[in-house]
Amino acid sequence: MQYIEILKKSILLMRRLAALTLAAFMTFLSVLTLGIDALSAGKRHPEVSKVNVLLIGAAERSQGITTDGKYYYFSSKWGLTKSELDGKTRVKSNPLAIPQQLKDDYGLAHIGGISYSKADNCIYAGLEDSKVWKYPVVAVYDADTLKFTGRYYILDNTRADCRGSRSTTTTVCSSPSTTRRTRMS
Numbered sequence: 001m002q003y004i005e006i007l008k009k010s011i012l013l014m015r016r017l018a019a020l021t022l023a024a025f026m027t028f029l030s031v032l033t034l035g036i037d038a039l040s041a042g043k044r045h046p047e048v049s050k051v052n053v054l055l056i057g058a059a060e061r062s063q064g065i066t067t068d069g070k071y072y073y074f075s076s077k078w079g080l081t082k083s084e085l086d087g088k089t090r091v092k093s094n095p096l097a098i099p100q101q102l103k104d105d106y107g108l109a110h111i112g113g114i115s116y117s118k119a120d121n122c123i124y125a126g127l128e129d130s131k132v133w134k135y136p137v138v139a140v141y142d143a144d145t146l147k148f149t150g151r152y153y154i155l156d157n158t159r160a161d162c163r164g165s166r167s168t169t170t171t172v173c174s175s176p177s178t179t180r181r182t183r184m185s
Helices: 002-039 100-106
Strands: 064-067 071-075 080-084 090-094 110-117 122-128 137-142 148-155 179-183
Antiparallel strands (some): 080 090
């Protein structure tokens, strides 16, 4: 009987210790983020909003960011998220934005940087086939719905990109002659 009581107390103590450890870690991350913000506070554009994003929120905003002036658009490894300019209010989310056909045809497995185009109200997202870099692709998504439009561009991976290495993800400096425009049916 005493063994069971000791075991119960040990479990309770471990739970408290885990909660304290998590709280300490979250505090550390917040202080670290504030410190980095303070160090980088040189010449910056005026802030529209400021949000420290942790855990799941950080995962869905881990790759790229763009704006149309009304919303922020974020990319993660596999998805796209749209939020209000407060940075907190999620408007739309497409957590698995890479179309299955592009995965199957080209092995695409990662969304990188993104850019908003006012001309067609679309998000242009760099997609890559992760570590192979055989098919650098720019896929086009509707900015209102975050759905794939069916348009994508396969970039010429034989030309050097802006960094002087072989093309990897979005080669925004490549000329139109180095891309093939494709539309999925």
